[in-house]
Amino acid sequence: MDSFLPVLESAFSPGNLAWILFGVTLGYLVGALPGLGKGTATAVAIPLTFYLSPLAAIAFLVGIAKGSTAGSAVSAILLNTPGEPSSTPTAMAGYPLARAGKAQKALKMGLFASVIGDLFSTIVLILVAQELAEYALGIGPVELTGILAFSMVFIAGLSGRSMIKGLIAGLFGILVSCVGLEVETGSPRLTFGMIEVYDGLPLIPVAIGMLALSEMMIQIGQRQRLQEEADLLRGSGKREDRIVTLGDWRRSARAILRGCLIGTGVGILPGLGASVGSFLSYGAERKASGRGADFEETGAIEGVAAAESADNAVVPASFVPLFAIGIPGSVIAAILIGAFTIQGITPGPLLFLENRDLILGVYMSMIAASLFLLLIGYFGQNVFARIVRISPALVMPIVVFLCCLGAYLQGGGAFGIGVMVVFGVIGFFAKKYDFSFVTFLIGFVIGPSFELSLRQTLGLVTDVSELLDHPVALAFAALAVFGVWRLTVLQRRQREAIVGD
């Protein structure tokens, strides 16, 4: 208990709470803006964390991730423009409610469901991650190679519509991670004589380019549509639109509970992402309600609750593989690895031994962020509803400026901005042509760990028969092969169904 008190003090210190509050507010604000999602919000906020303590830095970024996930419901409900794909079901069920003059009701239910989903998932993270990490400590390099290979295949297959393109993106990410001094010999590799890349390509400019700058390129190209949607927005003054009644709660309770379970389960599995969680939860509620297409025609408060609870439950749950094994299961987790690295901390099973106080502080900060989310979302709802009307011609240039600032600070000056632009263009092509940028980023982040464990494996296992001594590794390798086959079949069926339609 004595060792716990200092952690409590640092987690709930005014400074740390202020950063969490700032993060949640900033995230909510960015999430509420059409076209901007949690990836962009977190990536452009990285430079603010360079000079913070590790706890404040991580808590701030987690606050942004949570805030922007919940905030994206605002533009989804009011403008029918989801801040990110995972809010699409929210728009489907919530926008008709807004058109019917029930925008405030939908926004409030979306917020309550978001907070419940987020808090539920945070508690699961706290209960599960350390247990998993203790098991992960017994994992050797051979097993780790199998787990990483399986994770990459899994993420490649699920984060896009094509397994082939997903695998290409993942391999390209690992290839790009090879740039720099080679780990065993220290000789330069794929550097083209540039000493700036001897330490490897900097993660933050690469992430900002792939996530935020590429998104700005696309959004600026769609400026006319965004402007028209912002112009169409009209407020509602009816009192009943601002109330979530007991009947609404009765209708939504089951949807929220199911959403929490689905979102948490989906979040723990690397690569599935928030979109899968929110669509699964929405689909399950739509089916259970028996209302069918009526859900999208007249709107459904329980549809909003189902989608938002699952969407927000995915974020904390996606930290389980990050904290326990060191594998980033989502874009936010990949960016958090960058933040941990900046602070000199390596995520993984040793985190609970070497940085126990930090991780406890992060847990408490996450709970505090959930509560701030409720306060900010509830009392700032009218403000955020107005923010969605801001012209994209003002928002996009500001985000481009912030992207450059972040890349400059973390990427060694103008060189970092250059790296960001190159990966911004690559990200643009990846997004437009469905080469999963998520898989690329995760490949880029786990590349060095994969190479190290692969080298150790090749040193340890000199004969194929010796692999029989590593059943866990064999099981994951088999799962990877099975995953390639199964996911390819599923994707082919989906394409054939689309062509058939």
Place this chain on the structure above:
Amino acid sequence: MPKSDLIAGIVLLVFGLAMLAVVIPTQTSEGGDATISPALLPQICSVGITGLAVLLTLRATGRLRRGIAAGVAVPAAEWWAMLAVVLAVGGAIALFVWVSPAVAAVLLIVGPMLYMGERRIWLLAGVPAVLLVGAWLLFYRVLGTAIV
């Protein structure tokens, strides 16, 4: 009919072959006494990309032969937007190196604003001013560091 998958497949095939034939041999050392060559992982990735690019090309060719779209078409407005952002950031880097950071930042903000149709002078002047002062206050005063 969109054939972006076919083009992507061919580009990736050329990329993979170029990596295997030219880039990796010239940009990676033998490794000396190292137990495993430093080129191993880049080679694995390049072989994988090349093989998958062949599959992507074959699949796209098959779809096009059957009269099915192989990929998507990107609207011209998005290509122009990409070019505009690259030019704005590239121009800002040049101004940063040869003129001054402040001028570079102004171009970076005002360029995209103009491209997106903003013509109100007070906003074109005010937004860069607020952002630059805000960044200066945050990084110099609050966080206590130097950007330049």
